[in-house]
Structure formats: structure tokens, C-alpha cells
Amino acid sequence: MSIRGAILGCLSWKPFTGYELKKLFADSASLPWSGNNNQIYGSLIALHKEGKVDIEVQVQEKYPARKVYTLTEAGRAELKAWLLSTPSLPEQRKLFHIQLAWAEGLSPAELDGLFASYEESLANAILIEKAISRKGRPAPARSEREALLWRRIEEASLAGLEAELAWARGLRQELLGLSQAHPA
Amino acid sequence: MSIRGAILGCLSWKPFTGYELKKLFADSASLPWSGNNNQIYGSLIALHKEGKVDIEVQVQEKYPARKVYTLTEAGRAELKAWLLSTPSLPEQRKLFHIQLAWAEGLSPAELDGLFASYEESLANAILIEKAISRKGRPAPARSEREALLWRRIEEASLAGLEAELAWARGLRQELLGLSQAHPA
DNA sequence: CAAAGCATGTAAGCAGTTACATGATTGT
DNA sequence: ACAATCATGTAACTGCTTACATGCTTTG
Known part of the structure; x- marks a missing residue:
């Protein structure tokens, strides 16, 4: 509620x-x-x-x-x-991570394809976010404090996406290294 | 589903x-x-x-x-x-951020209290996660690849919590600075 | 001429939660 | 004595989503 x-x-x-x-x-x-x-x-x-x-x-x-x-x-x-009311912990639902967790049955190429698709939609979401933020979305700024809070909240939302993209890119590279070390 | x-x-x-x-x-x-x-x-x-x-x-x-x-x-x-199936974007539900967004009606002390409580439960969640991870939770490792994936997924979950805690601590300090610059 | 916008509302359904129900066994 | 563990299942509910329904106006 x-x-x-x-x-x-x-x-x-x-x-x-x-x-x-x-x-x-x-x-x-x-x-x-x-x-x-x-x-x-x-x-x-x-x-x-x-x-x-x-x-x-x-x-x-x-x-x-x-x-x-x-x-x-x-x-x-x-x-x-x-x-x-007492703040509740943030919830993160990263369904892709669960997909990865059980990906043992996929080939290196299939896995790499998933990463490619994930990275693409993340990059896209980041671009959209940045575009909206650059245009300046309607936000209250009744005090310096409120303006600061809104700025930081927006930044955090973008940072979350960017951290996830960086994580995915790093892991994808590691996986490429692995599959070259142990070719099928 | x-x-x-x-x-x-x-x-x-x-x-x-x-x-x-x-x-x-x-x-x-x-x-x-x-x-x-x-x-x-x-x-x-x-x-x-x-x-x-x-x-x-x-x-x-x-x-x-x-x-x-x-x-x-x-x-x-x-x-x-x-x-x-094509990976879905991660969803983040940070209800505390929404609480902050509309906190204009709260006093600096009330706001600071919320941050204190949030930071405490985050720090606690991080400790629990670290304890479980140190003990080594049951995980499949049928290949080098699977072991790597599970390690990175666990790390990402912890990193998310830690990033949020760092964000909260930074913002809390900024707010303290603000309220001292413009005392009631 | 079709699509998108303005503006309100309802119906049907899925996903997820808490709590209820049962009943023996083991640990504190 | 009380709580937790083992083990399965059901009922009632909240929260949220998609899709339906209406109808005029503006934009491409």
C-alpha cells in the first residue's frame, strides 16, 4: 500500500x-x-x-x-x-541473475547472446534516463534540502543501472576468457 | 511466473x-x-x-x-x-527514496533519524550477508563457469547493499551540512 | 484517416504475502 | 515447558498488471 x-x-x-x-x-x-x-x-x-x-x-x-x-x-x-514510519530495506529483483545462475545447460555462445541482449537494454535504459534528466523533469524545489534530495535520488537510480551494466560487461569478458581457455 | x-x-x-x-x-x-x-x-x-x-x-x-x-x-x-528468453531489466524498489522525496514536512532531526535507522538496517543486512557468504552457502559448481557465475552473482548482491549504504551516509552528511548552514 | 492525447472508470486475473491447520520430534 | 525442526497443504487477502469501455480532440 x-x-x-x-x-x-x-x-x-x-x-x-x-x-x-x-x-x-x-x-x-x-x-x-x-x-x-x-x-x-x-x-x-x-x-x-x-x-x-x-x-x-x-x-x-x-x-x-x-x-x-x-x-x-x-x-x-x-x-x-x-x-x-521506519524505512524498509531496498529490494532488488535482478531476474537476469537467476537466469544466469541456472545457465549451466547453455553453450558459451548462447550465454554470450544473453549478455549481449542484457547489456543492450541496460545501455538503452541509461540513455533514456540521461535524456530525461538532461531535459530536467518536473520536480519540487521548495527548499535547498528538497532540491538536493531529488538530485541525489535521481543520481542513485542512474548509478544503479550503470553499476549493473559495468558488472555485466566485466563478467561477460571473464566468461569469454574462460571459454577460450577451455574450448569445446 | x-x-x-x-x-x-x-x-x-x-x-x-x-x-x-x-x-x-x-x-x-x-x-x-x-x-x-x-x-x-x-x-x-x-x-x-x-x-x-x-x-x-x-x-x-x-x-x-x-x-x-x-x-x-x-x-x-x-x-x-x-x-x-530475453533478459529483463533489473527492478529496484527503494521505498526509502520515495519517503525522502516527500520529506519536505519533516524537521532536520526527524530526517536524520530516518537516515540513522536506514543505515542501521542496511549495515545489519550487510553483516548477515557477509556471514553467510563466509560460511559458504550450498552452491552448484559443476564447472568453472558455473562457480564463477555464482561467485559474481553473490558479489553483486552484496555490492548493491554496500552502494546503497554509502549513498545514504554521503547524503546524510550533506544534509547535516545544510542544516548547519541554515539553522532553524 | 489513423494514431496519440485528454480523461475517467471497471473487470479479470496473476503473483505474492500472511496466517491457518496438523502432528510428531528434537533441542534449550 | 516452550520453541524450533521436519513436512505438507489450504484459505484469505493485498498489490499490481493487462485489458476493456467510452468518447471527443488534436496531431501527423
Whole structure:
């Protein structure tokens, strides 16, 4: 349910519609949710039922009506409680590593192909991340502290990808060395 | 459904019972599943229905009967297909970063407390990982290649934790500097 | 004229978790 | 006496994903 916290956090920055939140989640590498309708709209409806958010309906001429959500005092209280809850350890799900772990049945060439594909998608993800970051993504900067935090969080997300790419490249080279030392 | 792949992988190493697999998943830092009954036993039952595994029931005197699972040819085929499927990008779920992102409402002391708690649990997780790795966890080493892969995978998991701890420590110091430059 | 964007919502399903249920044996 | 280990399985639930449903507008 930590997506609730993330949604409350966004709304503590400024009011949003569900549609805007959806895009925000979908575009962010640090927010590990797909931003699908069910989660966003569902959470907003639940939050409203609990009195944590207010809705302002803005009727438009050419587009469907927007529902702009604002935090209430109760919402602000839940956010603060979540912010102060004890931090949880980071989770890393590196499925490729599990694939590698059981790759004994693959030929050196097949293994090398997997690495090539993995490195390519990592390199691609890094390029995309860098492009977005260079363009400057919308971020709150209500204080020097907040700006620093956001900068460091973005850096960490990129650094994680780059570390993984470096790891894969190093290991791939080692494997090439091995298969040349003991040819089939 | 990637846990299926992981289970098939284990069984390609040697036969296991559900109970043994459960412990294996629960103890491993690289296998991102809790090893709960429902998943392990459920998957094994499904795999058996599909003819991917054989069961040998071993009745024991003092303990409940064990069901030892072995891969069939069909199981080996599914494993190979999974091993050759295109690698997926690593997923990182660093919930603490999201907490930080919206921490604007917290005092410097409250923020510092969060960092202290985070660093402590990271340091703890690292110690546990190192202890287990020093004792040498059970791992297949049917070839030089397999031994190398398992070593590097273990290292990567530890390196991820250590990088996160270093990141947190660095940022915490920067924040301390900030709050002294602009005291409340 | 097709695709993408604006904007909301629901249905069906998969993946994963905690907790429940049973029951003997061994260690503290 | 209490907890942990051995060993299997089921029930109830949360979280999250894909896909469905609608309908107008703008862009290519």
C-alpha cells in the first residue's frame, strides 16, 4: 500500500488529477509502479471516501471534466505518519541473475547472446534516463534540502543501472576468457 | 511466473523436496521470493500436473513423508526455454527514496533519524550477508563457469547493499551540512 | 484517416504475502 | 515447558498488471 504514500506525497507538492498522477508514475524511474488506472484512480477514490483528499471538478469545453485532488488535514496527517514510519530495506529483483545462475545447460555462445541482449537494454535504459534528466523533469524545489534530495535520488537510480551494466560487461569478458581457455 | 523458472533451475541441479526449496528461497538474498508455502508447494503441484516433474515419496519413521521432486524431460525443456528468453531489466524498489522525496514536512532531526535507522538496517543486512557468504552457502559448481557465475552473482548482491549504504551516509552528511548552514 | 492525447472508470486475473491447520520430534 | 525442526497443504487477502469501455480532440 506504499503507493498511497507516494500519491499523498505528490498531492502535498501540489494538486493533481488522476490522469496527471498516472503519467507522473509512468514516467518516473524512481517510482516503481506502472501508473495503471486501477491503482491510481482506485486509490484516489478510496482516499476520498476516507476524507483524506478533496475533489474539485473542473468542467472543460473540449475535453472530459477533470477531477483535481487536494490534500485535506487528515490526508496531511496520514502522509506525515508514513514519512516517519521506519524505512524498509531496498529490494532488488535482478531476474537476469537467476537466469544466469541456472545457465549451466547453455553453450558459451548462447550465454554470450544473453549478455549481449542484457547489456543492450541496460545501455538503452541509461540513455533514456540521461535524456530525461538532461531535459530536467518536473520536480519540487521548495527548499535547498528538497532540491538536493531529488538530485541525489535521481543520481542513485542512474548509478544503479550503470553499476549493473559495468558488472555485466566485466563478467561477460571473464566468461569469454574462460571459454577460450577451455574450448569445446 | 518467473519463480517457476527458479524452481526448475534448482531441480536441474539436484532433486529437492518442497520443504528444502522453501528454505533455499527463504535464505537466499539473490532469490527475491519469501519462499512461502503457497508458492513453492503450489508450483510443484502444478508442475507435476503438467508432467514437468516426477515425485518420489520417501516414507520416514520419525518424520512426515517427504516428496522428492525430479525434473522430467519436459521440465528440462521448459527450463531451457526460460533460460533463453530475453533478459529483463533489473527492478529496484527503494521505498526509502520515495519517503525522502516527500520529506519536505519533516524537521532536520526527524530526517536524520530516518537516515540513522536506514543505515542501521542496511549495515545489519550487510553483516548477515557477509556471514553467510563466509560460511559458504550450498552452491552448484559443476564447472568453472558455473562457480564463477555464482561467485559474481553473490558479489553483486552484496555490492548493491554496500552502494546503497554509502549513498545514504554521503547524503546524510550533506544534509547535516545544510542544516548547519541554515539553522532553524 | 489513423494514431496519440485528454480523461475517467471497471473487470479479470496473476503473483505474492500472511496466517491457518496438523502432528510428531528434537533441542534449550 | 516452550520453541524450533521436519513436512505438507489450504484459505484469505493485498498489490499490481493487462485489458476493456467510452468518447471527443488534436496531431501527423
